[in-house]
Amino acid sequence: MPLKASQTKENAKQTGYVDLGLLCIVLILVGFGLVMLYSTSAYNGLIKFQDAAYYLKKQLFATILGVGVMMVVANIDYHFWERFAVLAYIVSLILSGLVLVVGSEINGSKRWLALGPLSFQPSEYAKVAVILFLAFLIVRNVKKMGKIKTMFLIMLSVLPIVGLVGTNNLSTAIIILGIAVILIFVASPKYMQFIGMGALGVGFIAIFLSLESYRLERLAIWRNPEAYEKGYQTLQGLYAIGSGGVFGRGLGESMQKLGFVPEAQNDMIFSIICEELGLVGAVLVILLFLLLIWRLMVIAGNATDLFGALIVTGIMGHMAIQVILNIAVVTNTIPNTGITLPFISYGGTSVLFLLAEMGLALSISSQVKEVSPPKA
Numbered sequence: 125m126p127l128k129a130s131q132t133k134e135n136a137k138q139t140g141y142v143d144l145g146l147l148c149i150v151l152i153l154v155g156f157g158l159v160m161l162y163s164t165s166a167y168n169g170l171i172k173f174q175d176a177a178y179y180l181k182k183q184l185f186a187t188i189l190g191v192g193v194m195m196v197v198a199n200i201d202y203h204f205w206e207r208f209a210v211l212a213y214i215v216s217l218i219l220s221g222l223v224l225v226v227g228s229e230i231n232g233s234k235r236w237l238a239l240g241p242l243s244f245q246p247s248e249y250a251k252v253a254v255i256l257f258l259a260f261l262i263v264r265n266v267k268k269m270g271k272i273k274t275m276f277l278i279m280l281s282v283l284p285i286v287g288l289v290g291t292n293n294l295s296t297a298i299i300i301l302g303i304a305v306i307l308i309f310v311a312s313p314k315y316m317q318f319i320g321m322g323a324l325g326v327g328f329i330a331i332f333l334s335l336e337s338y339r340l341e342r343l344a345i346w347r348n349p350e351a352y353e354k355g356y357q358t359l360q361g362l363y364a365i366g367s368g369g370v371f372g373r374g375l376g377e378s379m380q381k382l383g384f385v386p387e388a389q390n391d392m393i394f395s396i397i398c399e400e401l402g403l404v405g406a407v408l409v410i411l412l413f414l415l416l417i418w419r420l421m422v423i424a425g426n427a428t429d430l431f432g433a434l435i436v437t438g439i440m441g442h443m444a445i446q447v448i449l450n451i452a453v454v455t456n457t458i459p460n461t462g463i464t465l466p467f468i469s470y471g472g473t474s475v476l477f478l479l480a481e482m483g484l485a486l487s488i489s490s491q492v493k494e495v496s497p498p499k500a
Contacts, residue, residue: 142490143486145419147482149412149415149419150479152412154467156467160400161468163381163396165470168383179389185472186473190479193479194479197486202432202488209256215249216250216253216285220250220285223288224288224291235247235293248473253285254300255438255442258282258304258434258438259438262278262430269308279308285300286304293462298449306441364392365395368402372398375400375401378400379399391454391464391469410451423485427491436484446463449463450466
């Protein structure tokens with residue numbers, strides 16, 4: 125359904141609709157994620173912290189906080205955030221810059237800012253900020269979106285955050301860039317010019333890959349993981365997927381999570397899902413994400429204005445890109461980029477901002493109008 129700057133006010137009836145389908149899917153994913161997280165992380169928690177529920181407790185705290193944030197955001201008119209869109213983007217630039225200077229390094233990656241006993245990953249916040257910022261920019265330039273200059277300038281405006289985040293987190297930078305491309309694409313009346321923009325995007329990513337030798341090494345590991353020590357995680361993940369068969373070993377019965385797949389509760393959790401629940405479980409998880417994306421698509425197509433439609437489209441793009449990349453990495457379809465599976469992988473900051481995004485989508489769905497056909 126084409127995105128419009130506004131819906132016709134005449135013949136429109138406010139329904140007060142809330143997308144319960146979306147809410148149920150999100151809660152199912154969150155609940156399933158907590159179950160799988162405990163199953164996957166109990167061994168690591170016991171070995172490292174003498175507490176099998178260590179990771180579950182931290183994730184449960186972030187999830188409860190996230191659900192609270194989701195409900196608060198869902199009950200706030202989404203137009204409220206429009207006035208803070210530019211500020212939110214500026215804050216994301218500042219926080220991402222601070223990571224480079226005073227960021228905490230965990231597992232060899234400097235992606236966190238320490239907040240007392242807690243740690244915060246600004247790149248997760250940046251995804252939400254970019255969605256709001258781009259929706260704001262596009263709405264104000266909607267009549268000029270057919271011009272290549274306008275599209276280029278809007279894309280150029282997000283490159284600073286892509287560059288800052290991409291310095292230590294290429295996978296998230298790719299997601300942010302993908303969100304930008306999707307939003308500009310759906311708002312543009314012309315599509316052929318995306319060929320040139322696509323070429324620029326490929327060139328931009330190629331430059332990022334060549335700046336650090338470890339990124340080029342990942343390409344070599346992807347092509348032949350058996351020949352590299354760092355290919356160990358990929359191989360163990362594939363062993364887990366293969367050993368699960370059709371119905372899996374059973375919940376909690378994975379062997380690969382017992383130290384064979386490093387940090388299995390993070391990026392590689394999908395491989396443990398495949399091992400414990402088999403092909404059937406993996407397909408059901410993918411279907412849940414497809415339903416989530418479908419509900420977001422329905423909300424975007426029925427939003428009352430362009431700003432709301434673009435926000436939900438950005439959230440939908442974020443979900444789709446991240447799920448596809450995670451599963452592609454776990455199955456070694458693409459090089460390992462260190463990307464989490466939404467709502468399921470361990471990560472407090474991630475689940476908090478994912479639920480905040482769902483709150484935005486629910487807020488927009490609550491203002492959907494039922495437009496009756498005009499009278500003859």
